[in-house]
Amino acid sequence: MNVHVSDRPLSAPAQSSRLAIADCDIHPRTRSLRDFYPWLEKRWRDHLEAFGTTSRQPWQKGPAYPKAQPQASRRDAWPPGGGGPGSDLGFMAAQHLDPNNVALGILNPLQTGQGVQNLDLSAALCRATNEWQIAEWTSKDARLRASVVVPYEDGVAAAREIEARAGDPNFAQVLLLSRTSEPLGHRRYWPIYEAAAAAGLPVAVHAFGYGGWPITAGGWGSYYIEEMVGHAQASEAVVSSFICEGVFARIPSLKLVMVEGGSAWAAALGWRLDKLWKTLKAEVPALTMAPSEYMRRHVWFTTQPIEEPEPRQQLAEAFEWIGWDRILFATDYPHWDFDDPAQALPMRMDEAAKRAVFLENARAVYGA
Amino acid sequence: MPDLAPIDCDLHPTVPGLPALLPYADDIWRESATRRGFEEMVTIAYPTGNPLAVRADWRDAKGYGATDPARLGREALAPFGTRAAILNCLYGAPALFSEDLSAGFCRAINDWIAAEWLKRDPRLFASILVPQTNAERAAEEIERLADNPRFVQVLLLVSGELPLGRRQHWPIFAAAARHHLPVCIHAGSTYRHPVTPVGWPGTYMEDYAAQASAFASALTSLVAEGVFAKFPDLTVVLAESGVSWLPAHLWRLTKFWKGLRSEVPWVSDPPTAIVRERVRLTVQPFDVPDDPAVLARLVEHLGSEEMLLFATDYPHAHFEGAAALPSGLDAALARKIAVDNPLRTYPRLKEVA
Numbered sequence A: 001m002n003v004h005v006s007d008r009p010l011s012a013p014a015q016s017s018r019l020a021i022a023d024c025d026i027h028p029r030t031r032s033l034r035d036f037y038p039w040l041e042k043r044w045r046d047h048l049e050a051f052g053t054t055s056r057q058p059w060q061k062g063p064a065y066p067k068a069q070p071q072a073s074r075r076d077a078w079p080p081g082g083g084g085p086g087s088d089l090g091f092m093a094a095q096h097l098d099p100n101n102v103a104l105g106i107l108n109p110l111q112t113g114q115g116v117q118n119l120d121l122s123a124a125l126c127r128a129t130n131e132w133q134i135a136e137w138t139s140k141d142a143r144l145r146a147s148v149v150v151p152y153e154d155g156v157a158a159a160r161e162i163e164a165r166a167g168d169p170n171f172a173q174v175l176l177l178s179r180t181s182e183p184l185g186h187r188r189y190w191p192i193y194e195a196a197a198a199a200g201l202p203v204a205v206h207a208f209g210y211g212g213w214p215i216t217a218g219g220w221g222s223y224y225i226e227e228m229v230g231h232a233q234a235s236e237a238v239v240s241s242f243i244c245e246g247v248f249a250r251i252p253s254l255k256l257v258m259v260e261g262g263s264a265w266a267a268a269l270g271w272r273l274d275k276l277w278k279t280l281k282a283e284v285p286a287l288t289m290a291p292s293e294y295m296r297r298h299v300w301f302t303t304q305p306i307e308e309p310e311p312r313q314q315l316a317e318a319f320e321w322i323g324w325d326r327i328l329f330a331t332d333y334p335h336w337d338f339d340d341p342a343q344a345l346p347m348r349m350d351e352a353a354k355r356a357v358f359l360e361n362a363r364a365v366y367g368a
Numbered sequence B: 001m002p003d004l005a006p007i008d009c010d011l012h013p014t015v016p017g018l019p020a021l022l023p024y025a026d027d028i029w030r031e032s033a034t035r036r037g038f039e040e041m042v043t044i045a046y047p048t049g050n051p052l053a054v055r056a057d058w059r060d061a062k063g064y065g066a067t068d069p070a071r072l073g074r075e076a077l078a079p080f081g082t083r084a085a086i087l088n089c090l091y092g093a094p095a096l097f098s099e100d101l102s103a104g105f106c107r108a109i110n111d112w113i114a115a116e117w118l119k120r121d122p123r124l125f126a127s128i129l130v131p132q133t134n135a136e137r138a139a140e141e142i143e144r145l146a147d148n149p150r151f152v153q154v155l156l157l158v159s160g161e162l163p164l165g166r167r168q169h170w171p172i173f174a175a176a177a178r179h180h181l182p183v184c185i186h187a188g189s190t191y192r193h194p195v196t197p198v199g200w201p202g203t204y205m206e207d208y209a210a211q212a213s214a215f216a217s218a219l220t221s222l223v224a225e226g227v228f229a230k231f232p233d234l235t236v237v238l239a240e241s242g243v244s245w246l247p248a249h250l251w252r253l254t255k256f257w258k259g260l261r262s263e264v265p266w267v268s269d270p271p272t273a274i275v276r277e278r279v280r281l282t283v284q285p286f287d288v289p290d291d292p293a294v295l296a297r298l299v300e301h302l303g304s305e306e307m308l309l310f311a312t313d314y315p316h317a318h319f320e321g322a323a324a325l326p327s328g329l330d331a332a333l334a335r336k337i338a339v340d341n342p343l344r345t346y347p348r349l350k351e352v353a
Helices: A033-039 A042-051 A089-097 A119-138 A155-165 A187-199 A224-244 A266-283 A291-298 A313-322 A351-366 B018-024 B027-036 B069-080 B099-118 B135-145 B167-178 B204-225 B246-263 B271-278 B292-302 B331-345 B347-352
Strands: A021-026 A102-107 A144-149 A171-177 A203-206 A256-259 A299-302 B007-011 B084-087 B124-129 B151-159 B183-189 B236-239 B279-282
Touching: A021 A089, A021 A256, A021 A351, A033 A119, A042 A119, A089 A102, A102 A119, A102 A351, A119 A144, A119 A155, A144 A155, A155 A187, A171 A187, A187 A203, A224 A256, A224 A266, A224 A291, A224 B204, A224 B246, A266 A291, A266 A313, A266 B204, A291 A299, A313 B246, A313 B292, B007 B069, B007 B236, B007 B331, B018 B027, B018 B099, B027 B099, B069 B084, B069 B099, B084 B099, B099 B124, B099 B135, B124 B135, B135 B151, B135 B167, B151 B167, B151 B204, B151 B347, B167 B183, B183 B204, B204 B236, B204 B246, B204 B271, B246 B271, B246 B292, B271 B279, B331 B347
Parallel strands: A021 A102, A102 A144, A144 A171, A171 A203, A203 A256, A256 A299, B007 B084, B084 B124, B124 B151, B151 B183, B183 B236, B236 B279
Antiparallel strands: none
């Protein structure tokens, strides 16, 4: 059964015949790294020309595992005027924002300086990415909000970048990638969370990146499908780390948004951590309540790529376990596994749940 | 529980110390162990003093669980009315870096189990421990013991040097399939990689929690590499996995299979269907809240009543008293879990039916 977002003009919050939605995972992309040059010092422009960027994976160009489609994108997402998918605001609006009635779009640029091995270059590229988001995206379309992209492997530099953006309404959140060199609850990353909480910004952890470790605890898989499925396991480790290292206990106002790593696993992880906590409490004295309670209070999940049980209604049961107020709709535009808002949640949802998932939860978490 | 006379598909005998194994080791390893001063091969999977490693009422003066079959019978079999039990020895020989040493001590452990446990209690069966870093040597060990009907499956740690489905491991699956032995994948690691995809965690709690994720990845690997297609008679048992992670994992895996099956064309059926048909899971720990309604839904999400196998995971501390099955389980399903499913999974257990 489909969501029928298009059949309910009377209940739609916007004037449109389509329910206005928040899309919490949109990927703008440069045509090339040179698009960042206006905001990079000559030193870094020269550096990029000579040395490029390297991350903790084999290839100079492209991801560790070949994707399913060129640039992991929808075949129809190449702008007619040139450039790659996600590089043209006008085309993005015509293909996605307008027809899907996106009232709030959160930008998560992925090909930036995050995870770049040279930490100074990483910081410079992240700063340039943030300027680029304002100049090319948020200043041109009021529906869009940017993410503060930070050089997360250098917690202090990352915190400086957040402080520089604090109070700037162009930015809705701080963006990290999930695959870091240590689990994100480790204290080297705490300056990021302290700065984000002080700025009133949620911290989003988007799947992907290269921290140098295989995506399984048993080594490198052979296939892209293993990496894609494995982002859920990486995300579980991220959430466990935030909870068990006491990050939420220390920073009570911190909001964590888990992006593109799945969500249906969250209930089982909470049950598992709760059972362990009963036996292992002495190891984690910072925790004053059950792990699942920290998850319930501090963690949000974006929907795409939405899990597809048979029967579909089981997904509603999984959401119920997580909490309907913690689910944020996302499309992942322009990527190949894009979730169409009209098709992605084919299950029974009452009107309140639909409004929450498609729009109001995002407005609440982002204060937008 | 005792009225069901269950079959316990995962419990752990404790090696009292390396000296106990030396009589079963080849001369070279016995001599090396003494001359080089080998330490106990106890991995960090279960730090001995850790409250999860051994339940308080199952600890002896050294902090160990049962180191002999008489005590195991008193603590782990009698209270549950267990008719048969499968020993999964977790002594760390598979984690040794030298594959020669690993093969030598896996062999010693298997012979120690056969002589000092299986011979002394007819209710006991065991898994074959193998040097999983070298599949040829592992297959040799399976061949060596396959004629002993009391060895009922092959034991692998969920995290090794390579994902378990990788073709380097296929000689292990081939040998197991040849002898109709299920392959039991157990929680634990050889610690070649961090226990999470994002590095080494700071707490044991995360380490143990991450075991469930390791099972998810291992299952992805077995499916994606085509192990189930290549070995159509092979059964895989996931022991001490936590169970409740499985439905959400299969939803995701099956979704991506729909989009990416051209990359793995030998996976001709939806992963959910393959796993329901070919994979079994032991029920301790069973990560559900103490709420029968949640349990009932989760069993629906699993989509099969044939997949679950009774286990205590003795001496690990997951439950109190004899409450090894989650509360609120339907009686007919409890009977399947306790007896019928294990008998279907393990052809060699027919004699205890």
